[in-house]
Amino acid sequence: MAGQKTDARDVHVGQRIAEQRKRASLTQKRVAQSFGMSAAQLQKYEKGTNRISAIHLDTFSRLTGVPIAYFFDGLAHEGAAPSGGEAEAGFSERPQEVYAADNLWLGLTDVVVQHVNTHFPEPERRRFAAILQAIGRQLDG
Numbered sequence: 001m002a003g004q005k006t007d008a009r010d011v012h013v014g015q016r017i018a019e020q021r022k023r024a025s026l027t028q029k030r031v032a033q034s035f036g037m038s039a040a041q042l043q044k045y046e047k048g049t050n051r052i053s054a055i056h057l058d059t060f061s062r063l064t065g066v067p068i069a070y071f072f073d074g075l076a077h078e079g080a081a082p083s084g085g086e087a088e089a090g091f092s093e094r095p096q097e098v099y100a101a102d103n104l105w106l107g108l109t110d111v112v113v114q115h116v117n118t119h120f121p122e123p124e125r126r127r128f129a130a131i132l133q134a135i136g137r138q139l140d141g
Contacts, residue, residue, distance in 0.1 A: 004051055009075060011048030016071040017060060018046040024064045034063060067117045069110055 021031055032042040035056060044050040052060075061068045116125055 006048055006051050008048075010051050012075050013052065013057070013071045014046045014048040016073070017052070017057075020060075020064045020066055020070065021046075026064070031060070031063065035059065065117070067110075067114050069114065 021028070028039040028042050028046075032039040035042070041050070045052040045056070057068060057071060061070070116128055120128065
């Protein structure tokens with residue numbers, strides 16, 4: 001991500017990537033090849049020197065079988081707002097914790113998604129998603 005400085009959040013996510021890669025018994029070389037990048041680039045992500053893209057994080061999540069939220073677990077939200085005093089256009093100035101408290105369904109959603117991702121094989125996850133979509137359609141109309 002050219003032009004963007006990394007910070008403690010990138011280091012935290014990188015550490016979680018390295019931990020999960022090791023738990024899955026994957027080498028940096030093997031993971032890097034599956035991404036089409038060098039092992040050196042993956043090492044930069046793991047150290048937090050470079051910021052990983054959402055696409056690569058999603059791919060890594062699927063590769064290791066953990067939800068994307070895993071990489072952010074334990075990340076402090078204080079000071080996470082952009083520097084410069086003003087929020088970037090289009091982003092709320094409200095802290096994330098307040099948003100989660102306003103919508104209690106988000107916590108339930110995270111728990112259900114994590115459980116389904118952890119305990120169900122891919123075909124069953126897709127079936128579960130289709131069922132939820134059908135429920136949503138019926139509620140809408």
